[in-house]
Amino acid sequence: MDKVYLCKISELAENQVKRIDNSEHGDIAVYNLGGNFYATADLCTHATASLAEGDIEEEMITCPVHWGQFHIPTGRAQGFPCETDLRTYPVEVEGDAIYALVEVAESALIAKC
Amino acid sequence: MSNIIKTIDVTDSLENLKDVCDIENGRIAGKIFYDQAIYEQELEKIFARCWLFVAHESQIPNTGDYVTTTMGEDEVIVIRQKDGGIKVFLNACPHRGNKVCFAESGTTRGFICNYHGWSFNVQGNLVGQHESGIYEASDFDKAKWGLKEVAQVDSWKGLVFATFDPQAPTLQEYLGPMTWYLDALFDNQEGGTEFVGGCIRSTYDCNWKIAAENFVGDILHAGWTHDSAARAMLGGSVAKVSDFEESYSVNWNGHGYEFALDTVGNVAVLGESALNKYLHTIKPSVAERLGEFRSNMIGAVSSCTIFPNFSFLAGQNTVRVWQPRGPNKIELFTWVVVNKSAPQEIKEKWRKGAMMTFSPTGVFEMDDGENWEYCTKTAKGRVTAAQDLYIGLGMNSRASDTSLPGNVFKGQLNEANARAYYQQWFDHLNAKSWKELPNRNFGKQEAE
Numbered sequence: 001m002d003k004v005y006l007c008k009i010s011e012l013a014e015n016q017v018k019r020i021d022n023s024e025h026g027d028i029a030v031y032n033l034g035g036n037f038y039a040t041a042d043l044c045t046h047a048t049a050s051l052a053e054g055d056i057e058e059e060m061i062t063c064p065v066h067w068g069q070f071h072i073p074t075g076r077a078q079g080f081p082c083e084t085d086l087r088t089y090p091v092e093v094e095g096d097a098i099y100a101l102v103e104v105a106e107s108a109l110i111a112k113c
Numbered sequence: 114m115s116n117i118i119k120t121i122d123v124t125d126s127l128e129n130l131k132d133v134c135d136i137e138n139g140r141i142a143g144k145i146f147y148d149q150a151i152y153e154q155e156l157e158k159i160f161a162r163c164w165l166f167v168a169h170e171s172q173i174p175n176t177g178d179y180v181t182t183t184m185g186e187d188e189v190i191v192i193r194q195k196d197g198g199i200k201v202f203l204n205a206c207p208h209r210g211n212k213v214c215f216a217e218s219g220t221t222r223g224f225i226c227n228y229h230g231w232s233f234n235v236q237g238n239l240v241g242q243h244e245s246g247i248y249e250a251s252d253f254d255k256a257k258w259g260l261k262e263v264a265q266v267d268s269w270k271g272l273v274f275a276t277f278d279p280q281a282p283t284l285q286e287y288l289g290p291m292t293w294y295l296d297a298l299f300d301n302q303e304g305g306t307e308f309v310g311g312c313i314r315s316t317y318d319c320n321w322k323i324a325a326e327n328f329v330g331d332i333l334h335a336g337w338t339h340d341s342a343a344r345a346m347l348g349g350s351v352a353k354v355s356d357f358e359e360s361y362s363v364n365w366n367g368h369g370y371e372f373a374l375d376t377v378g379n380v381a382v383l384g385e386s387a388l389n390k391y392l393h394t395i396k397p398s399v400a401e402r403l404g405e406f407r408s409n410m411i412g413a414v415s416s417c418t419i420f421p422n423f424s425f426l427a428g429q430n431t432v433r434v435w436q437p438r439g440p441n442k443i444e445l446f447t448w449v450v451v452n453k454s455a456p457q458e459i460k461e462k463w464r465k466g467a468m469m470t471f472s473p474t475g476v477f478e479m480d481d482g483e484n485w486e487y488c489t490k491t492a493k494g495r496v497t498a499a500q501d502l503y504i505g506l507g508m509n510s511r512a513s514d515t516s517l518p519g520n521v522f523k524g525q526l527n528e529a530n531a532r533a534y535y536q537q538w539f540d541h542l543n544a545k546s547w548k549e550l551p552n553r554n555f556g557k558q559e560a561e
Binding site: 046047048049055064065066067081 | 222225230232234240241242243244245246249
């Protein structure tokens with residue numbers, strides 16, 4: 001389990017999303033939904049796109065390229081063209097810092113799929 | 114930059130055009146309303162070259178707001194940008210050419226092609242495709258394959274125009290002193306104008322020029338063609354235009370405005386007395402804003418065409434584009450324009466009044482449509498199409514002692530504007546570029 005530092009709470013306004021570059025696990029998108037923080041993979045599961053460039057509507061992130069949607073808390077893909085769920089990461093907040101807990105083995109499994 | 118439209122090659126002009134358009138001698142021939150070869154020259158030398166009306170700013174106030182329309186037969190998307198500017202794109206995917214937007218208007222974050230999932234943002238940039246990985250493996254340069262962007266876009270008092278031709282003069286230069294007259298309708302109150310309701314689309318089996326020419330300067334038809342409709346709307350006949358003491362036909366670069374100074378002659382035919390009253394109420398403030406002269410034009414017996422196919426009637430407040438759909442067919446796009454500052458019930462009366470008169474079921478529009486269709490259809494006859502048609506009224510009516518801007522002619526019952534319109538048409542078909550286009554303007558650039 002890797003504890004990956006994402007950003008400070010003060011850097012992420014409500015209903016905003018931010019991309020955190022990460023070459024080891026893949027880029028991570030961190031979200032602030034009404035004061036609750038979530039983290040998912042940033043790369044859309046359909047085509048090449050950074051979800052952090054998309055729009056948040058309620059609990060959904062809309063991909064900026066084909067406007068497919070994922071449910072942010074669960075990563076669930078909402079339908080064509082997004083059929084594969086998004087990987088999500090548990091989030092930990094310590095003081096002003098937001099961390100994602102990344103299961104390393106899981107990452108290897110996903111890569112084989 | 115790389116997404117700017119590739120310019121098309123200019124073909125040679127048709128020979129013997131003078132046989133069918135001889136303005137000096139006041140004659141044209143029906144062939145110009147029916148001939149396929151002439152039509153193809155028009156698409157190339159007029160519609161791919163001139164400034165064309167594409168939208169009113171009020172239709173697309175916010176980022177991502179768009180309307181779709183056509184420039185000639187080319188389908189385009191007109192869309193508001195984040196920086197407040199407006200871009201116009203070909204409504205065709207640069208992969209296989211499929212149409213990317215099927216709606217007439219809306220608000221969007223971009224356009225996605227139905228065929229292979231190419232996705233474009235509001236700026237027209239290609240942002241991705243379905244199966245994007247295979248493009249990345251093909252050294253594909255996304256930056257080069259956005260929606261093709263129209264060369265120039267500009268506005269005058271809310272009216273948005275675009276041209277495919279990067280060599281075209283500025284919109285200001287193109288419109289010239291006609292802007293002075295346009296302001297009588299489009300800038301007579303603080304805040305300018307807006308379109309109310311949607312776009313009404315209808316088709317007529319007529320040539321686009323016959324309709325545009327009617328608005329450029331043919332009030333002559335009204336007293337005869339529209340007599341019965343006027344009686345229905347007004348309970349009396351159309352104003353006798355020859356009784357007006359002062360009226361004008363003014364043109365520039367083929368655009369034309371014909372008008373009387375009776376303030377409410379046009380608005381009266383909507384049969385809504387509240388609208389006459391509204392114009393009389395605002396008239397003093399118009400006089401303060403634009404001067405006494407133009408305050409008499411706000412709803413007067415008048416009509417205007419901006420070359421080649423944008424027309425309107427002050428008073429009836431109908432604004433329209435005669436979209437060419439072959440030599441003998443048009444698609445008419447029409448809207449209702451009102452002052453933004455007008456009371457809501459006044460705007461609504463204008464919308465209804467325009468529907469009653471200048472919509473597909475409007476009493477005046479039906480009168481016109483029938484005439485225009487037969488002006489076109491008779492030219493199907495090989496022999497009929499070659500015969501001279503008279504266009505010589507008011508040959509010696511230049512107003513030399515006027516302070517008004519533009520090429521000014523005395524009287525509305527005058528074919529001076531129609532001649533200037535067809536002369537411009539003729540000149541465009543003969544010119545390979547803007548540089549070759551003769552300047553036939555003789556009037557003042559600005560009002561004195």
